[in-house]
Amino acid sequence: MSTATRFQVRPKKVRIVAGIGAVVLVAAFTIVAILLRNSPTGVIFRTTDQIAMVAVGVLLGAGAMLFARPRVRADADGVDVRNMLGDKRFNWDDVEHVSFPDGSAWARLELPDDEYVPVMAIQAIDGERAVLAMRELRRLHREHESR
CATH class of the missing domain: 2.30.29 (PH-domain like)
Structure with a gap:
């Protein structure tokens, strides 16, 4: 900006909801990843599957945080x-x-x-x-x- 900023605003409630949503998404996918090992379905889940599940949670959480970006x-x-x-x-x-x-x-x-x-x-x-x-x-x- 050519002169000093005289006014700045960001949304408040949406930022709070986005932050909570991001934490919930990462936590939920992490819990699912941990529980994958003990699945009674007969499917074999490996460590890479668990890591991928956490990574999906992190990506979705990052996507939720885009709602906190406006300014x-x-x-x-x-x-x-x-x-x-x-x-x-x-x-x-x-x-x-x-x-x-x-x-x-x-x-x-x-x-x-x-x-x-x-x-x-x-x-x-x-x-x-x-x-x-x-x-x-x-x-x-x-x-x-x-x-």
Whole structure:
């Protein structure tokens, strides 16, 4: 960013749920891997099968943690949006509106030509925290428009 970050937010409740989900997935697959050795089905499970089962749990846990990745940072020049799989910087000149449509799970940046970018860091499930984040993001946008 060209200037100091003036605003940053990440989702709160989704991060907690994702962390708990990741731990549960890894623990469940580890327990299954341990119990594989003692299966009465007649199938022979080897150590490599157990390691693979734990590895699957770790991969699924890492996938669950992608839900904790979203973040939005804003300064006087623009906004950085990081969602689950990518990040992108937008200058305030490119942002027409900052909105939170009725019934939507998260906020979005309205861009020219009827395009938009979801801002998954500001989620409806966070309640008042999301309201405060939207107010600040909109304030920064208005501040730029008045220059």
